[in-house]
Amino acid sequence: MPVADSEDNHEHFTRLLLESEPAMLRSIQVAVPHRADAREIMQETAVALWRQFDTYDSSRPFINWAMGFTRIETRRFLARESRRAQLSEKAIEALELEMEHPTEFDHAIESHLGTCLGKLSEKSRRLIKGYYHEGRSPESLSKREGRTVEAIYKTIQRSRGELQTCIERQIRKAQT
Amino acid sequence: MSDFPDWQTLIQKHLDGQSTDEEAGALSKEIETNAKVRSDYLKAARIHGALGDEVISFDLESTPPRSSGTPSISWAKPLAAAVIAGAFVGLLGVGVVWAINSPKSEERMVSVSNGNFEDSLGPVPLGFPSGFGNWSGDPAEVIAEDGNRILRFLETANVTGKPNGGASACNVFQLIDLTSLQQQWDTENSDNHFTLELSARFRRESAPTDAELPKISGSCTIHLYQAAPDSIGKAWPQVISEAVAIGNKAVRLEPGEEGKRITASCILEPEATLALISVNVNTKKPSTTPIKLGGYFVDDVQLTVIRQPNLPVRVVK
Numbered sequence: 001m002p003v004a005d006s007e008d009n010h011e012h013f014t015r016l017l018l019e020s021e022p023a024m025l026r027s028i029q030v031a032v033p034h035r036a037d038a039r040e041i042m043q044e045t046a047v048a049l050w051r052q053f054d055t056y057d058s059s060r061p062f063i064n065w066a067m068g069f070t071r072i073e074t075r076r077f078l079a080r081e082s083r084r085a086q087l088s089e090k091a092i093e094a095l096e097l098e099m100e101h102p103t104e105f106d107h108a109i110e111s112h113l114g115t116c117l118g119k120l121s122e123k124s125r126r127l128i129k130g131y132y133h134e135g136r137s138p139e140s141l142s143k144r145e146g147r148t149v150e151a152i153y154k155t156i157q158r159s160r161g162e163l164q165t166c167i168e169r170q171i172r173k174a175q176t
Numbered sequence: 177m178s179d180f181p182d183w184q185t186l187i188q189k190h191l192d193g194q195s196t197d198e199e200a201g202a203l204s205k206e207i208e209t210n211a212k213v214r215s216d217y218l219k220a221a222r223i224h225g226a227l228g229d230e231v232i233s234f235d236l237e238s239t240p241p242r243s244s245g246t247p248s249i250s251w252a253k254p255l256a257a258a259v260i261a262g263a264f265v266g267l268l269g270v271g272v273v274w275a276i277n278s279p280k281s282e283e284r285m286v287s288v289s290n291g292n293f294e295d296s297l298g299p300v301p302l303g304f305p306s307g308f309g310n311w312s313g314d315p316a317e318v319i320a321e322d323g324n325r326i327l328r329f330l331e332t333a334n335v336t337g338k339p340n341g342g343a344s345a346c347n348v349f350q351l352i353d354l355t356s357l358q359q360q361w362d363t364e365n366s367d368n369h370f371t372l373e374l375s376a377r378f379r380r381e382s383a384p385t386d387a388e389l390p391k392i393s394g395s396c397t398i399h400l401y402q403a404a405p406d407s408i409g410k411a412w413p414q415v416i417s418e419a420v421a422i423g424n425k426a427v428r429l430e431p432g433e434e435g436k437r438i439t440a441s442c443i444l445e446p447e448a449t450l451a452l453i454s455v456n457v458n459t460k461k462p463s464t465t466p467i468k469l470g471g472y473f474v475d476d477v478q479l480t481v482i483r484q485p486n487l488p489v490r491v492v493k
Contacts (some may be wrong), residue, residue: 025225026221029225029228030218030221033191033192033193033221035228043416064309082282083283085190085193085199085200086200087200087203088204090208091204094207094214095207095217095218098215098218099218103215103218103277105415106222107218109223113223113226120462132227132464138192146434146435148292149323150476153192153194155405156192157188157191160188160191160224161220163223164219164220
């Protein structure tokens with residue numbers, strides 16, 4: 001049943017989009033990890049969803065409807081942009097298929113990420129904060145920290161690996 | 177057996193946009209066929225995404241919590257709010273946030289072999305390179321420092337080995353094949369124009385010869401040629417006059433001054449088949465004998481190609 005065209009449409013759309021946005025963004029970032037690119041796709045998806053909102057059948061979950069648009073906009077982006085190396089279409093499909101079944105790890109991230117961040121070294125946490133929270137580039141962090149850009153990348157990448165190991169350990173601990 | 181056994185490292189590189197096309201291709205194949213790699217990729221991507229979603233507000237100046245301490249994290253939704261605010265502004269006619277599509281430029285990294293010097297240690301081979309993908313030149317060495325490897329310029333020389341030739345600079349070169357890049361981007365028939373940017377980070381520490389070298393500077397240089405790779409060294413330096421394009425950027429640092437990244441750029445002409453890139457230290461002191469250096473370092477050499485639409489007005493940096 002199509003959503004009635006009413007003054008409440010904007011509010012209704014906003015609420016549904018807010019609820020679904022984290023899952024949509026997660027899905028986009030699997031194929032397009034770069035945050036600015038993923039946000040650009042999210043914007044395009046939001047516009048497409050709003051334009052087609054009168055075709056949305058409210059008896060069905062909004063997220064399922066929205067995910068179709070997310071995939072289309074992601075493919076469009078990948079077809080027109082070549083700034084960064086991309087995964088193959090087959091690989092992205094395989095990942096998307098697997099994402100349809102959330103794992104224990106997915107649920108555990110929200111519970112344990114804070115604890116695991118606290119276990120990182122101060123230097124690593126400072127870089128994670130600069131890179132993700134302050135939106136600084138590795139170049140800018142390199143200047144601030146007096147280290148090479150390569151060293152900044154390596155520390156951030158190693159820290160993410162440590163976070164993954166820590167979350168997996170927390171899951172095992174919770175099971176025993 | 178694959179050439180990329182360390183999938184975790186490659187996954188992490190890919191998430192930061194650092195993987196090459198070849199690496200992304202290998203990772204893709206592994207994701208398609210290897211459930212463990214697929215699962216690891218999804219976990220890493222989830223952490224990458226979650227960190228980007230969060231507002232981490234723990235106090236970095238205080239002692240990090242080690243046991244039960246948990247940084248306070250608020251799960252903010254700045255993106256969704258921005259998206260929705262933008263959507264309504266754009267779609268309801270109040271503004272044109274998305275309607276304006278400025279002509280976009282595209283950037284792509286061109287592979288510089290061992291550009292971060294992490295794949296070697298010790299002296300750099302002497303003499304002009306005759307093939308693609310290797311650093312060589314005047315006396316310089318890769319050293320390990322603080323877990324990273326960087327190039328140190330040791331002394332000036334005459335790279336051609338010519339007796340009594342000028343030896344006022346220390347140059348380290350690499351030849352880069354541009355043919356596949358030119359084909360891939362079809363530069364000859366494209367309506368776009370292309371620029372190559374060579375950047376490197378220079379640093380200077382105190383050295384015993386500092387007082388004798390008041391004008392010493394670091395620089396990076398890019399030359400484009402339509403030539404065979406082994407022909408450049410044979411005709412050096414006269415061949416410079418045949419370069420299709422040249423870009424150069426220099427920086428003069430004081431001993432102990434904070435390191436600086438500099439960028440040299442030049443137009444990528446369609447006929448260029450190779451790039452000769454170099455990082456250099458020039459004493460600006462006429463000499464035919466080697467001059468000891470030792471205080472100048474360079475790291476993180478990157479080459480980028482930028483494609484921009486041909487516009488009535490070009491953006492000039």
